[in-house]
Structures are given as C-alpha cells and as structure tokens.
Amino acid sequence: MLRRRKNKTPPLPPLCPLTTCMRLLGGAWTANIVWRLSGDPRRFSELRSDIPRISAKVLSAKLRALEENGVLTRHAVASSPPSVEYALTALGQELLPVIETIVQVGMKLQRMQDATPRAAPGAPRRPRAPAMNRT
Amino acid sequence: MLRRRKNKTPPLPPLCPLTTCMRLLGGAWTANIVWRLSGDPRRFSELRSDIPRISAKVLSAKLRALEENGVLTRHAVASSPPSVEYALTALGQELLPVIETIVQVGMKLQRMQDATPRAAPGAPRRPRAPAMNRT
DNA sequence: CGGTATCCCGAACGATACTG
DNA sequence: CAGTATCGTTCGGGATACCG
Numbered sequence: 001m002l003r004r005r006k007n008k009t010p011p012l013p014p015l016c017p018l019t020t021c022m023r024l025l026g027g028a029w030t031a032n033i034v035w036r037l038s039g040d041p042r043r044f045s046e047l048r049s050d051i052p053r054i055s056a057k058v059l060s061a062k063l064r065a066l067e068e069n070g071v072l073t074r075h076a077v078a079s080s081p082p083s084v085e086y087a088l089t090a091l092g093q094e095l096l097p098v099i100e101t102i103v104q105v106g107m108k109l110q111r112m113q114d115a116t117p118r119a120a121p122g123a124p125r126r127p128r129a130p131a132m133n134r135t
Numbered sequence: 136m137l138r139r140r141k142n143k144t145p146p147l148p149p150l151c152p153l154t155t156c157m158r159l160l161g162g163a164w165t166a167n168i169v170w171r172l173s174g175d176p177r178r179f180s181e182l183r184s185d186i187p188r189i190s191a192k193v194l195s196a197k198l199r200a201l202e203e204n205g206v207l208t209r210h211a212v213a214s215s216p217p218s219v220e221y222a223l224t225a226l227g228q229e230l231l232p233v234i235e236t237i238v239q240v241g242m243k244l245q246r247m248q249d250a251t252p253r254a255a256p257g258a259p260r261r262p263r264a265p266a267m268n269r270t
Numbered sequence: 271c272g273g274t275a276t277c278c279c280g281a282a283c284g285a286t287a288c289t290g
Numbered sequence: 291c292a293g294t295a296t297c298g299t300t301c302g303g304g305a306t307a308c309c310g
Binding site: 101 | 151152233242243
Binding site: 162163164188189190192193196217 | 282283284285286290
C-alpha cells in the first residue's frame with residue numbers, strides 16, 4: 001500500500017507537442033467548452049446550460065485548466081449579482097480550426113461506421129460505457 | 136449496496152461528431168500511433184520503440200480499437216518469425232490533417248506557456264496544481 | 271450566481287508474467 | 291515477435307452538499 005513511485009516520473013524525454021495538445025483537450029468536455037466560446041464570451045451558467053450534462057465541478061476544473069494554459073480569460077464582475085465571463089484568447093482562437101477539423105472527420109467517421117456493419121468478427125468487443133456523449 | 140443507478144443511462148441525445156472523434160483519439164497515445172503510421176506501415180515492435188513509454192497492453196488495445204473503427208488495417212504474416220503490419224486506411228489518412236493541426240497548435244501552446252507568466256490581473260487565482268504536464 | 275469540498279466509481283494506464 | 295492475462299495505480303468525472 002502506498003508504495004507507488006516505483007517507476008513513476010522517470011526522466012521524461014521531450015515528446016511531441018501532440019501530446020501536449022491532446023492532454024489539454026483530452027477530456028470529453030474541453031473541446032466542447034472551447035467550441036461554445038467561439039462566438040461571444042459566455043458566463044458560467046450559460047456554459048452549464050449549453051452543455052447540459054456537465055457538472056459544476058468539472059466545468060470549473062476545465063475552465064481553470066484552460067485559463068492556466070492561456071486558452072481563455074476569466075473576467076469577474078463583482079456586481080450585486082456576481083457575474084463572470086469567459087472568453088477565448090488569441091491562442092484559444094487558434095484551437096478552433098482544430099476543432100472544426102475534428103468535427104469534419106468525426107462526421108466522416110460516423111458515416112463510415114454507420115455504413116460498415118463490421119459486427120465484431122470473432123470477438124464481441126466491450127460495448128463501452130455510455131459515459132460521455134455530448135456536444 | 137444496491138447503489139441505484141439513479142442518473143446513469145439518461146436519454147442520450149445524439150452524440151456529435153466532435154465527441155465521436157475525440158473518443159477515437161481520446162487517449163494520449165492514439166493520435167501518436169496514427170501519426171507514426173503516416174509514413175509506411177509499421178510493425179508492433181516498431182511502434183513500441185517509436186513510442187517508448189507505451190506498454191504492450193495499451194498499444195494492442197489501441198490498435199484493436201483503431202482497427203475496429205476502420206482507421207487502420209492489420210496484416211498478419213504467419214511466417215517463421217511472426218510479423219504483423221499495421222497501416223492506415225483511407226479513413227485513417229483523413230485523420231492526418233487533424234493531427235498535423237494539433238501538432239501545430241501544440242507547439243504554439245508550448246511556446247506560449249513557456250513565455251507567458253500570466254499574472255492574472257485583478258484577481259489572483261489560487262495557485263492550483265500544476266495542471267497537466269506530462270510530456 | 272459562481273463556484274469549492276467531499277465521496278466514490280469506473281476507465282485509462284502501467285508493470286510484470288506468460289503464451290502461441 | 292506479437293500479443294494476452296492479471297494486478298495495481300492514477301485520474302477523470304458524476305452526485306451531493308455547502309460557501310461567498
């Protein structure tokens with residue numbers, strides 16, 4: 001118990017930026033959040049209703065991570081009804097083409113998967129948890 | 136016991152292409168694998184050395200998933216030294232622009248994160264955990 | 271309204287050992 | 291060589307409750 005740290009944190013060789021970026025929008029939600037902000041800045045609650053099944057915890061965690069990575073900015077207005085606006089930075093804007101491309105390919109994938117029964121030849125794959133399905 | 140699955144399996148709205156695609160290259164490794172296959176077909180061991188820190192288990196799982204999704208093909212040669220070659224399908228090729236874009240943005244991210252102290256003007260964020268930085 | 275704190279589950283990942 | 295099996299660990303993420 002508690003004896004981890006046997007092989008963790010080895011001298012990590014620099015791996016490609018690919019992983020850096022994938023870690024950033026790795027979660028199911030992150031790309032969605034960025035996507036929602038592509039238009040105007042939005043507030044916390046607006047984002048919550050934009051992405052119905054996201055929890056406050058995850059949303060705030062993702063927003064914080066994105067802010068730390070310079071993808072978006074947080075502007076808090078300390079008025080009587082507290083209000084916080086999130087907006088993409090220039091860097092965040094640069095993510096948009098990525099996401100658009102992903103959406104394009106995603107549609108192709110869906111089309112192909114739909115047209116190809118494939119029926120798991122030989123070994124029925126695990127149907128995968130219905131965890132995250134949104135956008 | 137009997138934890139009621141109270142909120143699981145809600146009426147899932149149609150999942151968007153974004154999530155579909157992100158699910159596919161969701162892990163940190165998957166995009167890397169596809170990337171490695173962008174040139175010539177490669178064998179299992181070659182991929183393992185291409186991506187040093189990946190375990191055989193994960194690699195084989197990812198390869199299987201990608202094969203099921205029609206992203207790559209598996210050609211086993213039952214020769215004396217067994218040999219299996221993985222190659223991208225046409226669909227897999229379509230993922231390459233996505234990955235290239237991601238790499239581009241990833242490099243920008245790395246550059247900005249390196250150069251930007253990001254002094255959170257007006258509201259000092261509480262110094263949160265150093266986010267995700269693994270390779 | 272805009273979060274944070276706590277708990278807990280399941281998925282993803284890693285290491286090692288073993289098989290065809 | 292090309293995996294699979296098993297085990298253990300870490301991590302994302304959902305639920306609920308609570309605070310400024």
